[in-house]
Amino acid sequence: MAATDARPATYRQVFALVEARVLLGTLVLSLVGDLLATVALTVLVWNQTNNTVYAAATFAIGYLPWVFGGPVLAALADRLPWRATMVTCDLVRAAMVGLLAIPGVPLPVLLALLFVSALFQPPFEAARSALMPVAIPGDPYVLANALQQVLRQTTQVAGFLIAGALVTVLHPQGALIVDAVTFALSAIAIRIWVHKRDAPARPAVRRSLLAETGDGIRLVLGHRVLRPYLILAFVTSGFVYASEGLSAPYAAHLHGGPQVVGILLAAIPIGQAVGALVLGRFIRPALRQKLVIPLSVWAGAVLVPIALDPPLPVVTLLYGLSGVGLACMTVVNANYVRAVAPEFRGRAFGVANSGLQISQGVGVLLAGALAAVLLPPYVVALCGAACLLSILLLAAGWPSTQQQDEAMEHPATGPARKVSA
The missing domain is CATH 1.20.1250 (Growth Hormone; Chain: A;)
Structure with a gap:
């Protein structure tokens, strides 16, 4: 749809x-x-x-x-x-x-x-x-995808x-x-x-699992629409969720204990869950796609004021608002899957999820390294600023609504396929 x-x-x-x-x-x-x-x-x-x-x-x-x-x-x-x-x-x-x-x-x-x-x-x-x-x-899949993210976040x-x-x-x-x-x-x-x-349609001559995996990687990285989706997901999630790795030292900086750690860990997922529900149920499909870049920018931008070292209630609020921005991932996830032909979806999902695990892990490690020389609020603010600048750079080459719609109407079926300009 x-x-x-x-x-x-x-x-x-x-x-x-x-x-x-x-x-x-x-x-x-x-x-x-x-x-x-x-x-x-x-x-x-x-x-x-x-x-x-x-x-x-x-x-x-x-x-x-x-x-x-x-x-x-x-x-x-x-x-x-x-x-x-x-x-x-x-x-x-x-x-x-x-x-x-x-x-x-x-x-x-x-x-x-x-x-x-x-x-x-x-x-x-x-x-x-x-x-x-x-x-x-159709569009119920987008709402189901949002519900899926809400269930993951609230259960966590x-x-x-x-x-x-x-x-x-x-x-x-x-x-x-x-x-x-x-x-x-x-x-x-x-x-x-x-x-x-039945199993997804397969070629008459089956290749090795590694060769087929390579086809999937080349497909998503060489596609005009799929590649920006991946970069956006990796950058936004990596920078925003880097703050999770600082929960314990940030709680100590705020003179709090395990309860404060729990509050900091819960704030972003709760915001993302609320944002996903609103975005999936109350925002029209055409507007959802237009909000992806602004929400991604928002997810990073609201972390920048944390450099002022506000008290816990303000930090929690800003974390939650950043999570609301991350809710745009429900739209990106749904569009990404629908833009890939069924016989490539498993591999496309594997590339995306593995990349997310790596980007979030690297983000946490880098934030931890920076926290050895900077106070936690400064590190979180730097992560937010890096997210903001990265998304603004990505926005210059972001596919148009027409290109995204075409990608979903004609899902990618091979590494060489491109979406017309």
Whole structure:
């Protein structure tokens, strides 16, 4: 559906679709289960080793497949039927997490099982991303994408608090069993209520997975519309979310403790959730596309006044307003997926998600390095200014509304395809 449509979709249109309800519901199941597992495993490893390095490695190991093999693993979603890919990944992860719940598992085996389980996340998420615009066509997909982001943000904000309490009650092994059950329930729901569809169309001669991954990378990086979408997402998320890595030192700068850390970590996701709801439900499709660049500029600009070192309420407000600007990513995400032909969507998703993981990680590391010589408010303000300037430079070559509409009407099918000027 083109951006010229007169009215935005409604929640009723989204939830009237059984597949939409299942895809959004299983997302919540998986998020809750993953948060439980993250807290449970961190506690479990800490209790076994009393070693901060091992505990941190347990927390971070789930990101490794995205950073080092995301595009290749996600390419599996372009070879296999989407529903079958999702069900298989869920069942394997249920089995792996179930094994983690066995008492007395040696630490090397535990970390290996955790890593193997994490390997199945990229193909699952890629298949899910590729399926959504097919199962939820037209502008309802944009609203469903916004709801998806809201669910991710709100679950992240509340989930760690709830997960900590549940792990205390259930103990780590019990929490891991609950996580395994969430994967199994997700697999059952997808198998029953998501329609069976054939694998995306493939060429007569199948190439290696690495070669096909290379095709996907060249496709998105060489495309007139897809490439700016990626750069915008990497730059905006990388600079804005760099502030998360400064939450503890910033809280100390404000003479606060863990509660202040939690407030700072929650402010941007809450703002992004609110912005996504408003943008998806109340803003007309044609206007959404025109607001992407202004909202991205806004996300960086509102962090610049933090250089004045305001008190916590003002910092929290500015963080939240920056999150509202980040809500433009719901439009970029939806347009990006719809501008890629179904047989390339898994690889396109892998490139985007791996790039986001890397850009956010690099942003946090750079902000941490700067905070060694500058006060936290100055570092956050610098990140905001860098975001602002980067987006203004990107705006000079930003594709027109006509080019973006054409890209969605005629999705990219190969590395050589370009959108006309």
